[in-house]
Amino acid sequence: MKYEDFNDNETLELFKQTGGNLFFTTVDAIVNWGRSNSVWPLTFATACCGIEMMAAGASRHDFARFGIEVYRASPRQADVIVVAGTIVNKMAPVLKRLYDQMPEPKYVIAMGACAISGGPFYYNSYHVIKGVENVIPVDVYIPGCPPRPEALLYGVMQLQRKIQTETMRNPRKQPDVFADTDNK
Amino acid sequence: MNNEQLKEKIYSIDSTINIVEGKQYLELNVAPEDLSKTALMLKNNPDLSFDYLICLTGNDLPDAYAVVYHLESTKHNHVVVLKVKAANRENPTLDTVSNIWITADFHEREVYDLIGITFNNHPDMRRIFLDEEDWVGYPLRKDYTDNNIVVR
Amino acid sequence: MEDIIINENQIKQEEYIVNMGPQHPSTHGVLRLKISLKGETVEHIEPHCGYIHRGIEKMCERLTYQQIIHLTDRLDYLSAHTNNEAVCLLVENALQIEVPERVKYIRTILDELTRLASHQLWWCAFGMDLGALTTYFYGLRDRELILDIFEETTGARLLQSFNTPGGLMNDIHPNFIKKVKEFIVHFRKKLPEYDELLTGNVILRERTNDIGLLTLEEAISYGVTGPSGRASGFACDVRKHHPYSAYDKVDFKEILYTKGDCFHRYKARVEEMWESMKIIEQLIDNIPEGDYAVKMKPIIKLPEGEYYQRVEAARGEFGVYVLSTGEKYPYRVKFRSPNFSNLSAINKLGAGHKIADLVAIGGSLDLVIPDIDR
Amino acid sequence: MSGNQIMFVIFSAIILIFSILTVTSRRILRAATFLLIVLISTAAMYFMLNYQFLAAVQLTLYAGGIVVLIIFSILLTSHIDEKFETPALMKKVYAAIAAIMGAVLVCTTLLNYTFTQGNDAAKDVNMNLIGNSLISWGEQGYALPFELISILLLAAMIAAIVVAKKVKTK
Amino acid sequence: MNTGIPLEYFLITATLMFFVGVYGFMTRKNMITILMSVELMLNAVNINFLSFNRYLFPGQLEGHFFALFIIAVAAAEAAVAIAIIINIYRHFQSIDVEKADEMKY
Amino acid sequence: MNAILNYLKELFGGIKTLLTGMKVTGYYFVHPKEIITQQYPENRKTLKMFDRFKGEVTMPHDENNQHKCTACGICEINCPNGSIEVISKQVEKADGKTKKELDVYIYKLSMCTFCGICIKVCPQDAITFSQGFEHAVFNKEKLIKTLNKPGSSLKEKVKEVKEVIE
Amino acid sequence: MSSESLILFFIVAVVLVGGALIFSSLVPAKSFNPAKSEPYECGIPTQGKTWLQFNVGYYLFAILFLVFDVETVFLFPWAVIMKTVGMAAFIEIMIFFLILGLGLLYAWKKHALIWE
Amino acid sequence: MTFNIYDFTSFNQWIDKTLYDNLPSFWALIIEMTLIGVAFLLFYAVIGLFLVYAERKVCAFIQNRVGPNRVGPYGIFQTIADFIKLLMKEIIPINNADKFLFNLAPFIVIIASFMAIAAIPFGKGLHAIDFNIGIFYVMAVSSLGVVGILLAGWSSNNKYSLIGAMRSGAQIVSYELSVGLSMVTMVILAGSMQLSEIVEAQRNGWFIFTGHIPAFIAFVIFLIASTAETNRGPFDLAEAESELTAGFHTEYSGIKFAFFFLAEYMNMFIVASIAATIFWGGWMPLHIGGWVGFNHAMDFIPPFFWYMGKTLIVIFLMMWFKWTFPRLRIDQLLKLEWKYLLPINLFNIILMALVVLMGWHF
Ligand code: SF4
Ligand code: SF4
Numbered sequence A: 001m002k003y004e005d006f007n008d009n010e011t012l013e014l015f016k017q018t019g020g021n022l023f024f025t026t027v028d029a030i031v032n033w034g035r036s037n038s039v040w041p042l043t044f045a046t047a048c049c050g051i052e053m054m055a056a057g058a059s060r061h062d063f064a065r066f067g068i069e070v071y072r073a074s075p076r077q078a079d080v081i082v083v084a085g086t087i088v089n090k091m092a093p094v095l096k097r098l099y100d101q102m103p104e105p106k107y108v109i110a111m112g113a114c115a116i117s118g119g120p121f122y123y124n125s126y127h128v129i130k131g132v133e134n135v136i137p138v139d140v141y142i143p144g145c146p147p148r149p150e151a152l153l154y155g156v157m158q159l160q161r162k163i164q165t166e167t168m169r170n171p172r173k174q175p176d177v178f179a180d181t182d183n184k
Numbered sequence B: 001m002n003n004e005q006l007k008e009k010i011y012s013i014d015s016t017i018n019i020v021e022g023k024q025y026l027e028l029n030v031a032p033e034d035l036s037k038t039a040l041m042l043k044n045n046p047d048l049s050f051d052y053l054i055c056l057t058g059n060d061l062p063d064a065y066a067v068v069y070h071l072e073s074t075k076h077n078h079v080v081v082l083k084v085k086a087a088n089r090e091n092p093t094l095d096t097v098s099n100i101w102i103t104a105d106f107h108e109r110e111v112y113d114l115i116g117i118t119f120n121n122h123p124d125m126r127r128i129f130l131d132e133e134d135w136v137g138y139p140l141r142k143d144y145t146d147n148n149i150v151v152r
Numbered sequence C: 001m002e003d004i005i006i007n008e009n010q011i012k013q014e015e016y017i018v019n020m021g022p023q024h025p026s027t028h029g030v031l032r033l034k035i036s037l038k039g040e041t042v043e044h045i046e047p048h049c050g051y052i053h054r055g056i057e058k059m060c061e062r063l064t065y066q067q068i069i070h071l072t073d074r075l076d077y078l079s080a081h082t083n084n085e086a087v088c089l090l091v092e093n094a095l096q097i098e099v100p101e102r103v104k105y106i107r108t109i110l111d112e113l114t115r116l117a118s119h120q121l122w123w124c125a126f127g128m129d130l131g132a133l134t135t136y137f138y139g140l141r142d143r144e145l146i147l148d149i150f151e152e153t154t155g156a157r158l159l160q161s162f163n164t165p166g167g168l169m170n171d172i173h174p175n176f177i178k179k180v181k182e183f184i185v186h187f188r189k190k191l192p193e194y195d196e197l198l199t200g201n202v203i204l205r206e207r208t209n210d211i212g213l214l215t216l217e218e219a220i221s222y223g224v225t226g227p228s229g230r231a232s233g234f235a236c237d238v239r240k241h242h243p244y245s246a247y248d249k250v251d252f253k254e255i256l257y258t259k260g261d262c263f264h265r266y267k268a269r270v271e272e273m274w275e276s277m278k279i280i281e282q283l284i285d286n287i288p289e290g291d292y293a294v295k296m297k298p299i300i301k302l303p304e305g306e307y308y309q310r311v312e313a314a315r316g317e318f319g320v321y322v323l324s325t326g327e328k329y330p331y332r333v334k335f336r337s338p339n340f341s342n343l344s345a346i347n348k349l350g351a352g353h354k355i356a357d358l359v360a361i362g363g364s365l366d367l368v369i370p371d372i373d374r
Numbered sequence D: 001m002s003g004n005q006i007m008f009v010i011f012s013a014i015i016l017i018f019s020i021l022t023v024t025s026r027r028i029l030r031a032a033t034f035l036l037i038v039l040i041s042t043a044a045m046y047f048m049l050n051y052q053f054l055a056a057v058q059l060t061l062y063a064g065g066i067v068v069l070i071i072f073s074i075l076l077t078s079h080i081d082e083k084f085e086t087p088a089l090m091k092k093v094y095a096a097i098a099a100i101m102g103a104v105l106v107c108t109t110l111l112n113y114t115f116t117q118g119n120d121a122a123k124d125v126n127m128n129l130i131g132n133s134l135i136s137w138g139e140q141g142y143a144l145p146f147e148l149i150s151i152l153l154l155a156a157m158i159a160a161i162v163v164a165k166k167v168k169t170k
Numbered sequence E: 001m002n003t004g005i006p007l008e009y010f011l012i013t014a015t016l017m018f019f020v021g022v023y024g025f026m027t028r029k030n031m032i033t034i035l036m037s038v039e040l041m042l043n044a045v046n047i048n049f050l051s052f053n054r055y056l057f058p059g060q061l062e063g064h065f066f067a068l069f070i071i072a073v074a075a076a077e078a079a080v081a082i083a084i085i086i087n088i089y090r091h092f093q094s095i096d097v098e099k100a101d102e103m104k105y
Numbered sequence F: 001m002n003a004i005l006n007y008l009k010e011l012f013g014g015i016k017t018l019l020t021g022m023k024v025t026g027y028y029f030v031h032p033k034e035i036i037t038q039q040y041p042e043n044r045k046t047l048k049m050f051d052r053f054k055g056e057v058t059m060p061h062d063e064n065n066q067h068k069c070t071a072c073g074i075c076e077i078n079c080p081n082g083s084i085e086v087i088s089k090q091v092e093k094a095d096g097k098t099k100k101e102l103d104v105y106i107y108k109l110s111m112c113t114f115c116g117i118c119i120k121v122c123p124q125d126a127i128t129f130s131q132g133f134e135h136a137v138f139n140k141e142k143l144i145k146t147l148n149k150p151g152s153s154l155k156e157k158v159k160e161v162k163e164v165i166e
Numbered sequence G: 001m002s003s004e005s006l007i008l009f010f011i012v013a014v015v016l017v018g019g020a021l022i023f024s025s026l027v028p029a030k031s032f033n034p035a036k037s038e039p040y041e042c043g044i045p046t047q048g049k050t051w052l053q054f055n056v057g058y059y060l061f062a063i064l065f066l067v068f069d070v071e072t073v074f075l076f077p078w079a080v081i082m083k084t085v086g087m088a089a090f091i092e093i094m095i096f097f098l099i100l101g102l103g104l105l106y107a108w109k110k111h112a113l114i115w116e
Numbered sequence H: 001m002t003f004n005i006y007d008f009t010s011f012n013q014w015i016d017k018t019l020y021d022n023l024p025s026f027w028a029l030i031i032e033m034t035l036i037g038v039a040f041l042l043f044y045a046v047i048g049l050f051l052v053y054a055e056r057k058v059c060a061f062i063q064n065r066v067g068p069n070r071v072g073p074y075g076i077f078q079t080i081a082d083f084i085k086l087l088m089k090e091i092i093p094i095n096n097a098d099k100f101l102f103n104l105a106p107f108i109v110i111i112a113s114f115m116a117i118a119a120i121p122f123g124k125g126l127h128a129i130d131f132n133i134g135i136f137y138v139m140a141v142s143s144l145g146v147v148g149i150l151l152a153g154w155s156s157n158n159k160y161s162l163i164g165a166m167r168s169g170a171q172i173v174s175y176e177l178s179v180g181l182s183m184v185t186m187v188i189l190a191g192s193m194q195l196s197e198i199v200e201a202q203r204n205g206w207f208i209f210t211g212h213i214p215a216f217i218a219f220v221i222f223l224i225a226s227t228a229e230t231n232r233g234p235f236d237l238a239e240a241e242s243e244l245t246a247g248f249h250t251e252y253s254g255i256k257f258a259f260f261f262l263a264e265y266m267n268m269f270i271v272a273s274i275a276a277t278i279f280w281g282g283w284m285p286l287h288i289g290g291w292v293g294f295n296h297a298m299d300f301i302p303p304f305f306w307y308m309g310k311t312l313i314v315i316f317l318m319m320w321f322k323w324t325f326p327r328l329r330i331d332q333l334l335k336l337e338w339k340y341l342l343p344i345n346l347f348n349i350i351l352m353a354l355v356v357l358m359g360w361h362f
């Protein structure tokens, strides 16, 4: 897929500037190639979006083509946490903990309306987190309720693009906004 | 048995029960102190044998906290609705029916969790969904407020 | 001889507790089971729910009846169509609206397709729980065809929101009938493969036979419905006993088994797939002409009173209880979710078995967690 | 120094260091691991002496068998946080004195004694030889111990089962 | 093959190893560690047997077979010992020899 | 004897079921034409969603940059989760009357559940579903969209028709 | 080139594998937070001790394994010469097996071979 | 004989000779072994990565999908990307874990498998070390791997790890017996334990054919037992995802996890090569008595390819198992071993002895 075919290229350029690719080297290129082509997701799904995530892994859409099929049940071995589904107050600490327990570099994909903003449960709900970025920093947002498997694949490609703007030693500039999480 | 016959049958067993013909099913209004007794009767009477508790709902009615039981008999295929209002508005309590229909165990915990009706003699009266330690209040009550809710 | 008396009870045994979930591959979501172990034997299971409690019942109190539909989808997302049919039926019954025959037929067909899709997904997940990873792909492969049918007609793969009080959102797509027929032909060929791959397999039999026994009395008392309940001999099929939509016009068998172990729960679902296909075949050729919806007022108000509507979702009896005060918003909505009752039996089923059996039991109950937590 | 010697020094050093660690480590599983290293090095020694079969036996039975059994029992009986308290000083001193005395005594004896190197032709210890010896009777034949081993194993097995199953009858 | 290393070296290594085992046997309190010390001693003996065999009687195999049988017997011994230790543990929740004195069975 | 027979029967029966299973997987292994994978980014050119596919809510504009929305706000009220915000402005008409007209039509893609109610209730058929699904972004703000194009206005014809009806 | 070479082989392996380990413990990025080093248990803080309660099954099998392992070790030399020696070897091993078979039978009867 | 062109003995000897002529013997040996060691390690890594890739492709085809195909042509660089990623991943220290053992465990596992590979003959004369106890050595060394697994499980201070480790410990040791005993069966037929001799003995027919029934039984048992010993599905209880998340390596991240991962595949490779060697004639080409032309044609395929081909077939079989069957429960697993495989195996040994005694083999 060509560069122009993606959306949100502006933010990507921003990453390229702030992501510190001042010292962008061949080593970085190789490492980023490795990292971006081997994003192992954590087995984590809370609700309906999880089913579409499963469908993305199945034969029709075949996640594995991207080398992502290795779903790891343990956060220690996962690279990306695809937040597929609603996150509620009770789950938020768990999610945070799982995220914390992942080794660097780690990425987060917010899949579905719930994960992005609370979606259908934004208004009038007393127990739903209004967007996972209140809990953990998010790299890519995939809207949809649920997003089609292709949309997930597209999101993963966006993530790959983002990974390729990083440097080896300092994969993530954690913005301060994300630093304190109030489990809400 | 259709609703008519069922009504008569129940009257013949216990004439004190207040039976109302509801929209779909017979509705039995019982006083909270009679709950266990009536429930046991409904379950054990061979002609009624309401052995399957379909659904247990807690309500925050304007005048009282109430619980609605939908009962079915797998043998005779008839359904009744049992309704009971908790006596006390501040500290509503009712007797448990989890010893009669085990499934009530979870349902009653749910009612306790969301409406705040306590069930006496329940084996494990704790919150089921919300966090036991942190959560204050019973969200399904009409007067429940919470800063997190964005009202539309 | 007193110095011989040493029994193990005197020794203070520390309780060994293991958490399964909330993030665990085999709880199919965010259920958390707190398991007390003795060795590898499960002594007691304490399910902890609420990790996806979204307060849907509360939210429904501020939504109109049309709007509730899109939330019922999200309860048991694998039988989304069935769930929102329950709300529609409730509204229609309350207002005493007779929907066109065509709607009934289409709803029934979609119901059964939903059930098939759901059971297929269950089959994948069950196989995966037991470690047969390939089932996952075969089940989802066939499920994609159903999703295509859904998507073509309703525009969404999973959460269709296709029902609306008074009928359907849209008419069926012109390709619908053809595609359904093709699918049935295809799936009739593929379903025996499921049996060859998994049902007959000696490992599966060994792992599921006599595991997680539930007697008829227990099933009734726990309110375990759906295929799980019918595996124990609990004749709880709402389609049969309280027919709705077009179920009174079709001839189908209520699959009943007696033993109530994991294998029978497995069998019940596989057999149900055959029955579902039969139902669809009976209906697909006879969809009557007519409107796809009756005209409804833009604002629906139910007369004051209490209503209860039950339907047979893929996992058991799904019920909606509505208390209306005559407003456009319901006063109280309660969903009787099949999984919630089914889950309550898990301690009964699992105690005394191994951890590995617990996975089989959980798989055979086919839990959908957001449906439990609502 | 030839390669052999270097290797001998390395392995004897490993053996000694890790034996000491085995008996002094305060964490039991570490002790078992050190024991494993000692055993593997011993196997290496056997290799150097060109008793390959025995070295492999050492690896299979000692390292892969007994140590595994020991580790199993450790896994069952002790917890990761557990550490032994160091034995009482006096006890340590006594034991050390006894051990060192013994060692010195034996070593001096060894060093003072001149061994007469055997000069019969070295036998190639190949498997045929071992096998034949194992089933032949009489001189250079070990058929009797071979069969006795089976009885020993039977006894051990029965004993282990009896002991292990005992509590069940509570 | 074994040129360059005098027999004494082997013997001294074995001796030291043996006495380390003795030290462990005397200081340790945990039964499993005691068992491990015993294994150390047995190993030392095996080294002795083999080096004697190799250096002094290269034409014979007694030492070799002795070592072989020692290993076999050690295995049997370990099996039974561990069975007993575990049994003790199950009764007393401890495998400390000093505590075992107080244990009445 | 019987025990041994049973033992063997169990053994071979078991092996047979295992082989049946292997037959199925083996069949698919040697039949690559059964592969149903659609290679998504490569097949972008040919990939076509079903025409009813609910990708995102859009507001079609005609060649004159005109849309049909009258800013009546019905969709906003009916949306179950508040994904739509219709902001209207009062416009002074040539004949002196002030008239309500659409200013910004905000659509929060990040919250929409694609239920289709807004489209069903819209009296003007001003909004439809488009088929795009490639929405993933790095920045959440990008998901809040303005559907009416800058400088767009109400389609005259529709207005007329409406006035006639009234 | 058999014994020493093996040992050298071992050393090479240790060095190279260790090198990879050291490299990756130094080079990659690191972050710290308090939850990171805690044991993982499905996202819930661990309760109680990380300790398996006593389970007879495991060690009983380990013991049985050891016994049979010894047997296997003794079978190997026998197997090598079986072809050349013939009858005598066969008879001896039959005796050997008979005795051990007794043990297996005993274990079977005592239900030691099934998991508790 | 046409073997000569592919005979690596002379090549090895040539290296040997040049080195020994020019250097003192000790250094020559060190250099030689370092060379061989590095070569093997590379080979090891390549095989490991290839097997991971192969497994993904095989399961993809079984499951009606295409598998990795976006990294390099047909996705062949996929595992390399994985490896780079794992190498560049943070290693997480675990609280309360026994650091020393925690770090040692992957070492033990990977080195055990690495040492075992030293004795495997890839072709005539193409092996690092040719012992006269060859097969027994492989068994001895690979039996050490279990220690690493037990240590990993215990030292991680994690419940799942511990249960997983105990399970796989019990499993591996149990099945090691069956592996050993079925090897014994074949040793009876071969009359030697030296791997090169075993291969040589199959010059006139592979053992699976010459030993007919008992050899076939032994092969089946070997296949099952070695699948179990390598902890692969349907015997992957130790890392049974659906129960124990990731089993004994739950807490391992980055390269340490990669070691476990690699070791698993290498163990599979080792048992498959052993199976190929003792049952399928190792690098011996397929000969059919009487068909001279055919035999000559077969001889032209290099032995290394014969060897690899056979090994890969066995590996494919194991993958086929994994992707078909449900996982066993621990008690069934042990029942299978102790009630079926072990008695059958003992019986089979007697049968084989009888066959050899009576000269019933070909
Ligand atoms: S975004 Fe929609 S589909 Fe996804 S979890 Fe939330 S409600 Fe379900
Ligand atoms: S889109 Fe339609 S319903 Fe919404 S404001 Fe415009 S005209 Fe009204």
Ligand code: SF4
Residues within 6 Å of the ligand: F057, F078, F079, F080, F081, F082, F083, F084, F111, F112, F113, F114, F115, F116, F117, F118, F119
């Ligand atoms: S599709 Fe539904 S959720 Fe989305 S904007 Fe329209 S009404 Fe709102």
